[in-house]
Amino acid sequence: NAGVTQTPKFRVLKTGQSMTLLCAQDMNHEYMYWYRQDPGMGLRLIHYSVGEGTTAKGEVPDGYNVSRLKKQNFLLGLESAAPSQTSVYFCASIPGLGFGTDTQYFGPGTRLTVL
Amino acid sequence: GEDVEQSLFLSVREGDSSVINCTYTDSSSTYLYWYKQEPGAGLQLLTYIFSNMDMKQDQRLTVLLNKKDKHLSLRIADTQTGDSAIYFCADRSGGSYIPTFGRGTSLIVHP
Numbered sequence: 001n002a003g004v005t006q007t008p009k010f011r012v013l014k015t016g017q018s019m020t021l022l023c024a025q026d027m028n029h030e031y032m033y034w035y036r037q038d039p040g041m042g043l044r045l046i047h048y049s050v051g052e053g054t055t056a057k058g059e060v061p062d063g064y065n066v067s068r069l070k071k072q073n074f075l076l077g078l079e080s081a082a083p084s085q086t087s088v089y090f091c092a093s094i095p096g097l098g099f100g101t102d103t104q105y106f107g108p109g110t111r112l113t114v115l
Numbered sequence: 116g117e118d119v120e121q122s123l124f125l126s127v128r129e130g131d132s133s134v135i136n137c138t139y140t141d142s143s144s145t146y147l148y149w150y151k152q153e154p155g156a157g158l159q160l161l162t163y164i165f166s167n168m169d170m171k172q173d174q175r176l177t178v179l180l181n182k183k184d185k186h187l188s189l190r191i192a193d194t195q196t197g198d199s200a201i202y203f204c205a206d207r208s209g210g211s212y213i214p215t216f217g218r219g220t221s222l223i224v225h226p
Contacts, residue, residue: 004157033213041218042216043216045213048212048213050212058213090157092157092158094212096212103163104158104214106157107157108156109155109157
């Protein structure tokens with residue numbers, strides 16, 4: 001298994017540009033999450049999904065949209081990037097409630113810089 | 116909302132023990148986790164403990180849980196330079212699929 005993968009690993013955008021970050025998992029997990037990590041702020045939940053076709057807002061959803069058209073993929077979109085969205089973005093997944101400890105599996109991260 | 120607190124930095128000498136502390140507010144927390152994040156990488160699960168346990172030991176790692184005080188600690192024995200990383204504490208209640216993370220403790224191990 002590849003686990004959780006993220007594409008791209010690095011990206012530099014200009015203010016106002018758009019882009020999509022892709023998260024893929026091959027573990028048949030139900031739940032998927034997008035976080036951003038900023039220095040001193042820890043992890044903040046942007047959006048999450050509890051199954052194919054479902055999405056929900058997390059702690060800091062403004063400026064982002066998501067889609068979960070296929071169970072294995074969770075896409076994070078920035079329609080009009082702003083410098084405040086410069087961050088490291090992590091995707092995570094869990095099998096689903098009732099599967100033991102349901103610890104999160106994390107991707108390696110996408111480092112995004114918005115100029 | 117519920118909160119998880121950690122100190123931001125810890126510096127120890129190689130070979131000493133490290134103790135990273137965490138406090139949480141959610142009295143319904145069922146699972147408590149410790150994750151490790153090495154530079155440039157994602158988080159990896161280090162260990163976890165159920166809320167009905169007081170202690171869990173796994174090689175050099177010892178997790179202690181004081182449920183009354185809502186205090187969790189991670190002890191790393193014989194700390195090595197390879198243990199330098201950010202350590203995140205997280206908790207989750209049994210009926211929730213959203214864990215709450217602390218801000219992370221940067222462990223610096225010096226010779």
